Amino acid sequence: MKRAIFTLAIGDNPMYKAAITSFEEYGKKVGADVIVSKELHYHLHVNNKKYDASPAWSEKLYIAELLKTYDRVLYLDADILVSPFAENIFEECPELDTVYMFNEGKYKDRSPHAQRINEVLGEAHWPEENGKMVYFNSGMILLSKETGLFDNASADEMQKICNEVKFYDQTYINYLIRRDKINCVSVDKRFNRMPLLGLEDYQSASFIHYAGRGYREKVPMRDLKFIIDYCEIFKDQLSEAQILDYKKQAWHWYMLKQQRKTKLPIPLLSAVFGLFHPQHKY
Structure with a gap:
């Protein structure tokens, strides 16, 4: 079974370099090729500064192309650090007909984004768990050909929402899951450890996600903190x-x-x- 780890990294940010190096080490452990998009395959016109959106977010659509060659693809944002002791997510999450992501809706109310995308693209049912809407973070996605997640996705639909919906790529992927009735399971937090869960013990996770401001505390910039943590976590492998x-x-x-x-x-x-x-x- 062919596996790939996919990310997008445009530019010379040292955080990307460190992240990709951690992906490569993980790829050797789990038998996965690492594929990095360094240019965009889709070109959206994003101009609503209210949402601080980027045309680069559309690159997640390229997963559909990779699934023509690979049986399973693990997508990771380039602000994720994969720990050297990370468990094998391909074995931990084995079902081929299921998309695996982390449910951030348990901690943040994302229902306004769901309501808005429904208004633009048409109604879809968004389930709740314990009174909170299920909404997955798209910084980490594990999927296989059998899921069909991107079978009915398009850059045209993304263009319709990119200036109308917050976190347009993430909300769109959640919308596809609901509209097209895709099997989806929330992964344990160790496979997408986010700052919204707090700062305590975050370095013990397998996939540490520096979303938003990351774990910077008194460090003046997220990217600096990422490199500080990378050098600490990988100190035994680095000179x-x-x-x-x-x-x-x-x-x-x-x-x-x-x-x-x-x-x-x-x-x-x-x-x-x-x-x-x-x-x-x-």
Whole structure:
């Protein structure tokens, strides 16, 4: 059975580099090829800044193409870190006719998004568990050919909702599950450990998802925190030189972000921000 791990990573963000390296190590353990989209296959016109949406989110549709070659595909956002001790999700979640995702609706009310997509694309029934609507996070998706999840999906439908519905790609995938009556099971939190579950003990999960602000606490940027955690979790596999290089790259990425805001030279910004965050400057 052919397996793939798929992600989207456009640009030189060191967080992506670290994430993909963790995917590659995991792929060796579970017998899966790692496939990275570095350019978009679908081109949506996204212009509603209210939702801070990206045209890149449409790339999840490419999973349908991969399923023409692979029997099972594990999609992971590039802000997920796969731990070196991660369990084999392909074995933990074996049913081929079932989509496996994490139910974030248990913790966050996403019903307004469901209502809006129903208004745009037509009615679908959204079930509840314990009085809360089931709504899956799409940062991690495990599916097989047999699920049929993307059989009736289209970029045209995504275009209709991308400026109308919050988290348009995620909400669309949830909508497809409901409209097309796709079998779906919520995975344990260890396979999509999200910040909405709190900060305690998050590093013990198999798949650590740095969604939103991530686990940054006093760290000034999510990407910096990702690299700090990556270097700590993988310290036995990384040399001191590799760790230092990752941290330098992450600091430089942080400075590039500040430069875009201020238009000031990076050496000056690095000196100033280094005074406030000396423990994170390399």
